[in-house]
Amino acid sequence: MVGKPVASIIGVGCTTFGNVLSTPEIKGMTLQELYMTACKEAIKDAGLNAVKDIDAFYIGNYLPQSSHQLSENSQTCDWLGLQGKPSMNFATACSTSNVGLGLAAMSVMSGKHDCVLVTAGEILDSQPKETAETVASTPLEREPLDIGKMFYWTMYGADTIYDNYGAATGFAYYGPWQMIEYGRRYKYSLEEMDRIEYMIRRNDRLHASLNPKSLMKETYEEEARKAGYKDPFEYWKKTNPFGAWPVRAKSFLNTCDGASAYIVCNPKLAAKMTDKKPIDILGWGWSTTNTPFFEDPLEYTSHKLAYAEAYKMAGVQGKDLDYLTTHSCSATMAELESAETGGYFKHGEAGKAILEGRTLYTGDKPMNVTGGRHAFGHAWSASAGAELYEIVKQMRGEAGKRQMANDVKLAGLQNEGALFHAAVTILKRR
Amino acid sequence: MAELIVKTFYDNLKNGKLMGLKCPKCGTHSFPPKGTCNKCGNPDLTWVQMSGEGKINIYSVLNYPGGEFQAVAPYAFGLVKMKEGPVYYTMVKGVDLDDPWKGNMKLPVDATAKVEKIGTKNVVVFYAKK
Numbered sequence: 167m168v169g170k171p172v173a174s175i176i177g178v179g180c181t182t183f184g185n186v187l188s189t190p191e192i193k194g195m196t197l198q199e200l201y202m203t204a205c206k207e208a209i210k211d212a213g214l215n216a217v218k219d220i221d222a223f224y225i226g227n228y229l230p231q232s233s234h235q236l237s238e239n240s241q242t243c244d245w246l247g248l249q250g251k252p253s254m255n256f257a258t259a260c261s262t263s264n265v266g267l268g269l270a271a272m273s274v275m276s277g278k279h280d281c282v283l284v285t286a287g288e289i290l291d292s293q294p295k296e297t298a299e300t301v302a303s304t305p306l307e308r309e310p311l312d313i314g315k316m317f318y319w320t321m322y323g324a325d326t327i328y329d330n331y332g333a334a335t336g337f338a339y340y341g342p343w344q345m346i347e348y349g350r351r352y353k354y355s356l357e358e359m360d361r362i363e364y365m366i367r368r369n370d371r372l373h374a375s376l377n378p379k380s381l382m383k384e385t386y387e388e389e390a391r392k393a394g395y396k397d398p399f400e401y402w403k404k405t406n407p408f409g410a411w412p413v414r415a416k417s418f419l420n421t422c423d424g425a426s427a428y429i430v431c432n433p434k435l436a437a438k439m440t441d442k443k444p445i446d447i448l449g450w451g452w453s454t455t456n457t458p459f460f461e462d463p464l465e466y467t468s469h470k471l472a473y474a475e476a477y478k479m480a481g482v483q484g485k486d487l488d489y490l491t492t493h494s495c496s497a498t499m500a501e502l503e504s505a506e507t508g509g510y511f512k513h514g515e516a517g518k519a520i521l522e523g524r525t526l527y528t529g530d531k532p533m534n535v536t537g538g539r540h541a542f543g544h545a546w547s548a549s550a551g552a553e554l555y556e557i558v559k560q561m562r563g564e565a566g567k568r569q570m571a572n573d574v575k576l577a578g579l580q581n582e583g584a585l586f587h588a589a590v591t592i593l594k595r596r
Numbered sequence: 597m598a599e600l601i602v603k604t605f606y607d608n609l610k611n612g613k614l615m616g617l618k619c620p621k622c623g624t625h626s627f628p629p630k631g632t633c634n635k636c637g638n639p640d641l642t643w644v645q646m647s648g649e650g651k652i653n654i655y656s657v658l659n660y661p662g663g664e665f666q667a668v669a670p671y672a673f674g675l676v677k678m679k680e681g682p683v684y685y686t687m688v689k690g691v692d693l694d695d696p697w698k699g700n701m702k703l704p705v706d707a708t709a710k711v712e713k714i715g716t717k718n719v720v721v722f723y724a725k726k
Contacts, residue, residue: 332719333686333719343675409659411656
């Protein structure tokens with residue numbers, strides 16, 4: 167039996183995902199201004215007033231090494247009109263803004279607060295020039311951040327006691343093993359698995375091209391055509407070496423800067439607080455694992471536990487969902503694993519569905535219509551909030567030309583943070 | 597006395613020994629060693645030397661691992677199911693690097709651990725048995 171709403175989402179906001187050094191919509195912004203932009207959109211979306219209506223806020227950021235900030239809650243409260251309100255910083259890496267839904271829901275379920283703002287933001291592609299060793303005249307002086315350094319810091323979220331001093335790297339087991347095991351178990355050749363991987367990223371690019379807030383605006387076909395290839399799959403194979411075999415370099419996530427925000431309120435008050443159709447949270451599940459994350463590459467322990475907990479709380483099953491966002495980090499093929507572990511597809515069916523175009527926004531089993539962390543862009547803590555933003559817009563019918571063919575009444579949001587915190591939230595349109 | 601699990605592990609690794617922890621109540625092994633039994637919750641574990649035997653179930657090939665490991669790339673990185681039960685992700689050798697797809701289709705294969713010096717680090721490497 168479908169459960170009762172435990173909290174409701176009444177406003178969402180999201181910046182353009184890009185680079186604060188170059189992307190016009192966010193160029194020159196500080197992290198405070200990214201948070202502020204996303205929060206203003208969410209507050210306006212709900213038709214609220216920050217001072218009068220918001221009781222508390224949670225704020226997420228994963229990588230202080232690039233933001234050069236801690237205690238974002240105190241540094242940002244007055245940028246949001248929330249001076250004096252209760253707050254907390256939080257982070258579970260790339261599942262942060264999925265986890266914020268549960269945190270906010272617990273706040274309203276306890277009766278402590280009626281209305282909670284959650285935001286998360288990240289600047290990954292640059293850092294302030296001022297450090298312990300160097301000086302700058304203003305915080306606006308930033309310099310591009312070496313991606314190797316940025317990933318080194320990011321992997322502070324992996325097992326720093328053992329994995330980082332062994333030969334481990336997440337790029338080996340997070341994607342490649344799923345691709346190999348999927349082919350081995352369901353009798354796909356390497357060429358066929360390569361095509362599935364290509365289709366996932368090709369679909370991501372198509373979805374992102376329809377989204378004005380995305381990092382990558384060009385479809386893969388357009389890129390191939392410009393490079394002189396008629397067949398984009400040939401372009402994929404010939405210009406795209408293996409990063410961690412058998413996953414290709416262009417399968418990888420693309421880092422960026424950005425922020426997302428949403429407002430969660432008591433479900434009994436939702437209809438009074440906003441004119442917008444409330445999106446109810448029915449349940450959520452979280453699960454944490456350190457290495458090893460799985461024995462079977464096609465069933466992450468944390469995914470299985472988080473999905474089970476979320477479905478139990480929500481009173482639904484994976485097959486009931488009209489839409490699912492799975493975490494689409496570097497792990498192209500882990501999207502298959504997650505969709506099947508979560509029961510959105512039966513085991514062994516997701517690969518075929520992707521090849522048939524069923525996971526496109528026009529398909530009957532849509533997935534990751536933002537363009538995912540590859541093409542919409544990945545701003546660590548903020549990305550789940552961007553995916554939630556899309557779910558809410560789609561559920562309300564406000565997605566414009568990228569509106570899904572499916573009428574999305576029930577949706578799942580699955581994410582994971584380094585390394586590994588899995589979070590699944592189940593949402594229902596009222 | 598401080599319970600120095602990490603120091604004990606790395607000190608022994610230098611001497612080629614794989615030390616793990618075992619739960620005296622339920623028999624579950626922890627490798628690399630962590631402080632509490634995750635099966636029954638027992639906080640009082642005892643040191644054991646691992647056999648170094650296991651099976652390689654799957655492997656990928658890393659071309660750009662970064663850090664000190666870049667010097668030995670490309671290399672295979674696999675999932676090993678150890679004889680005592682733990683699942684361990686690490687460098688594996690003796691597997692097919694020329695055609696890793698074909699190589700993966702032949703798995704699982706028995707393997708034995710050896711500690712090897714790579715850069716400044718002592719790394720547990722599992723060798724596939726012929």
